Amino acid sequence: MAAVFSFISVLAAWIALYWDSFPPLLRRWNTDDYSYCWLVVPLALYVAWQRKDLLPKVITPSAGSAYAALLLTGVLFFLGKASAVDALVFVSMWLCVVALVLFIYGWRSMKAFFFPLLVLAFAVPPPPFINRTLTFKLRLISSDISVRIMQFIDIPVFREGNVIDLGVIQLHVVDACSGLRYVFPTILLGILMGYWFNTRTWQRVLVILATVPTAIFTNALRIAIVGYLARNVSVETAESFFHDASGIVIYLLSIVLLAACSLLLNLIGGRKPEQRAGSRPGYYGQPAGRALHVFLMAVVLGVYFAGNMYLLSGRVVPQRVSFDNFPMALGDYAGKREYYGENILKSLGSDDYLAGVFRDDKSGRDILVLVTYYDYQEPQRAAHNPVSCLLGGGGWSLASSRDIPADPEKGLPFRVRRLLLDKPGERLLAFYWFQQRGRVITDEYMNKIYLALDSITRRRTDGALVRVELLLRDNESVEQGQKVLENFIKSFSSKLKPYIPE
Known part of the structure; x- marks a missing residue:
């Protein structure tokens, strides 16, 4: 009876801890790339049933290893939540199952469970x-x-x-x-x-x-x-x-x-005969000890759940000015605002955005602008590298990607990431940067690190992704196009401060 109660407790705690992570996981499973994940859990259970004869006659829990796995589960869970990387949360889900196996069956049973756990890992979509x-x-x-x-x-x-x-x-x-x-x-x-x-x-x-x-x-x-x-x-x-x-x-x-x-x-x-433990898969162990460890695992998962609720309740959302008030006339540039449909807004997941085209009256060049702002960031709702969005359709290929250092004398006030995309007959030059909590960052991994640190130390995860794009002319060099964007950024970036809190 104690074993059943402990198992129900840990299952309930596991579901409560990951309740808000199931929808994004299932959305990934519903995509064409990862629809096979629906078959992974039944396959893992079937393989585990096939290998039950490999279980040892005496089963002893590996408490030390299990608690280490449970601790790593918590680290990955909170790191994934703080840095808005749902892949880390999904891995912690799987690792939690590994910890449970170690609590119940121990390392001596890994000969039977290693392969099913390996198959189960394929239920986790890669980042x-x-x-x-x-x-x-x-x-x-x-x-x-x-x-x-x-x-x-x-x-x-x-x-x-x-x-x-x-x-x-x-x-x-x-x-x-x-x-x-x-x-x-x-x-x-x-x-x-x-x-x-x-x-x-x-x-x-x-x-x-x-x-x-x-x-x-x-x-x-x-x-x-x-x-x-x-x-x-x-x-x-x-x-x-x-x-x-x-x-x-x-x-x-x-x-x-x-x-x-x-x-x-x-x-x-050739084939060699497989060595099985025997025709009688019966085994015995220490149910009282296992039940206690499993119940303590449920308690630890409950502590993780309470910690996550505490972090969410103390989240700071700074005051700011809405992009609805952003000026669409910037010196020589006259802008025309664009509004997205519901599907695009849902995919962006942002709390506010600025989209439009700014035309230079002197040169007649059109510069496309997109700024997405988030009051707080979390998995499936965070600023991310725009490369996948730019290459998602239209036949574009990435020709180059590199950082352009700050050069205030030429008009570039901070470092930006430059992307050059091309397809037959067209070239697109794009600049982007993460502007978040007083920092301008071009590396998405450093952005995630700062996001995690600020989530813990400042209780803030607000920030924006800024993107500007220019279609290059037939005989225009990349350097010439870069100067056009740099001149625009000089005027544009100076206006962003009220809309993206420091």
């Missing part, structure tokens, strides 16, 4: 910066391989960045076509295939290593098939295949290729 890094690289790799496949079968094709020109159609290999949505489920598939079909460690490792090349190749083959259909059948058929059936077909091909790899490795290296 956005990993997505961005992988997406940028995968788009170019997939584009390059698909062009090589088409050239091999004598299809005339030309590639510039992530744009594939087939003459009759142009394929823009945007983020959704990068193949990222196939990479993580294919890795999980490789891990499961290696576990189920191969018994030697080196065979399992090779199957896992084959997963990423398989995902990249099959995605490139998908793009090449679209090119073949466009040239030899019809553009309509190609577009229909590209948007409808190709994902299922390609993932089935990945399964076939990995299964063939697993079978080939078995033929080469």
Whole structure:
């Protein structure tokens, strides 16, 4: 009875602690890239049931390791909340399950539980910066391989960045076509295939290593098939295949290729008999000790919950002037305000924003401006690196990204991050910076560090992301465009102080 009460207590405490983290986690699961996560928990439970015979006859809780894991759970939870990084909160969810396993079964049972916990880790979507890094690289790799496949079968094709020109159609290999949505489920598939079909460690490792090349190749083959259909059948058929059936077909091909790899490795290296603990999986242990530790775990989780509520209740939201009052005439610049629809505002998650186009009367140049301000920042509602937004559509590719140091003599009052994006026939120059609680920061990781520190020491997480953009002319150099933006920032930034508290 004590064991049941302890387990119910820790389950209730776990749900209460992470209650507000479930919606953002499920939203990530509902995206095309991470829809496979819905299958992860049932798979982990099934694998754990399969390995129950590996449990030792005598089960002893590993209290020391479990409390260390529980302490790390709290550190990741509060760090994720303070720095508005939900990936850390999601990892703490998983680590909490690990701590519970250690409290109940101990390290001696990890032979049975290590693999199910590894599978369960795939329920945690990776942080956005990993997505961005992988997406940028995968788009170019997939584009390059698909062009090589088409050239091999004598299809005339030309590639510039992530744009594939087939003459009759142009394929823009945007983020959704990068193949990222196939990479993580294919890795999980490789891990499961290696576990189920191969018994030697080196065979399992090779199957896992084959997963990423398989995902990249099959995605490139998908793009090449679209090119073949466009040239030899019809553009309509190609577009229909590209948007409808190709994902299922390609993932089935990945399964076939990995299964063939697993079978080939078995033929080469053979299988060895698996050693099981025996036909009787019965075991015994010390239920009183385990129940006490599990109940104490529930108490610790309750303390974490109370601490989070205390931090939220003491949050400071400084007074400021609304961007509705921002002047749209700045010296030689005349601005026209823009207003976003409900869907865009929901994706921004900001409390206030300024969007518009400022035109220089002398040169006729248009400068696009977007400032998003947050009274407080939290996971799924925070200023973030705008690269993913700029590259999210329209066929843009990132040509360069670097910091521009402050140069008050030339009009640049502080350091900014410069982005150069391009696509056939167009180039976009963008400056951005995080202006938060009296600091101007260009590195998003330093911004997260200061966000966490200020959340603890000053109880403030307010701040803004400022973005200015300029379309470069045909014969205009990057340096010339940079001077245009620097001149604008000199006038624009001096007006921001009442709207972004120091």
